[in-house]
Amino acid sequence: MSILSLDFAEPFFHIDFVEQEESCHIAEKSMIINLAEYEQENILLEGDRVILPLKAAVVQDMTLRNLVRAFILKDFESCDLQNPETVEAIQRSWKTLYEMSGLPRHKGLPYYKSPKFCIGSGNRHMELNLCFVSEGMVPSGPHRDHDRDFDEVHAQILGYGMMRVYEYEDNEHIHQELNMAPGIVHDKMYDSEGKYPWHEYKSVTPCVYCPIELDRH
Numbered sequence: 311m312s313i314l315s316l317d318f319a320e321p322f323f324h325i326d327f328v329e330q331e332e333s334c335h336i337a338e339k340s341m342i343i344n345l346a347e348y349e350q351e352n353i354l355l356e357g358d359r360v361i362l363p364l365k366a367a368v369v370q371d372m373t374l375r376n377l378v379r380a381f382i383l384k385d386f387e388s389c390d391l392q393n394p395e396t397v398e399a400i401q402r403s404w405k406t407l408y409e410m411s412g413l414p415r416h417k418g419l420p421y422y423k424s425p426k427f428c429i430g431s432g433n434r435h436m437e438l439n440l441c442f443v444s445e446g447m448v449p450s451g452p453h454r455d456h457d458r459d460f461d462e463v464h465a466q467i468l469g470y471g472m473m474r475v476y477e478y479e480d481n482e483h484i485h486q487e488l489n490m491a492p493g494i495v496h497d498k499m500y501d502s503e504g505k506y507p508w509h510e511y512k513s514v515t516p517c518v519y520c521p522i523e524l525d526r527h
């Protein structure tokens with residue numbers, strides 16, 4: 311049973327990491343991301359509603375129950391992406407996607423990543439960070455493989471974005487667009503063996519999203 315205040319996205323986002331808490335009252339408007347994996351690990355809201363595993367919700371003045379593992383992004387809307395000073399501060403503090411990955415396809419992209427936060431170690435450990443995209447309508451580049459073997463989903467925090475799924479690498483034959491507004495985590499794209507279709511994140515507006523990576527080994 312613990313509530314840990316995290317600093318990996320400070321001073322822009324104030325995130326609590328909650329584990330094995332029977333109940334937790336949320337006073338100010340906050341985003342809850344259920345980081346549990348299994349069906350029986352729903353977070354219970356008032357009025358018989360639930361937050362399913364690897365899904366999120368925006369709540370205010372509500373008591374939550376059965377928090378097995380969750381992020382609480384407190385007063386997340388206080389990070390104002392319309393404020394040029396905030397935007398410049400994030401760009402100064404976080405590394406670009408290209409600096410993080412070194413991949414040629416990421417060069418020049420207006421994507422900025424916070425440091426990572428890791429949960430657990432070894433099999434099924436989880437890695438999370440936040441990613442800021444300073445411009446709308448910028449794709450991140452189709453890919454099918456990652457630097458490690460993990461299951462990934464993305465939670466939209468601020469602004470709008472989408473996960474695009476392609477039939478081929480040419481990013482013209484779109485199979486699916488999974489649109490995301492704040493509080494939406496797109497459905498899983500990987501199969502039971504961890505194989506992915508070609509896919510990419512694309513900003514619609516300037517935005518912040520949270521990649522969630524669950525190690526498969």
Ligand SMILES: [Fe+2]
Pocket residue numbers: 453456462509
């Ligand atoms: Fe990916």
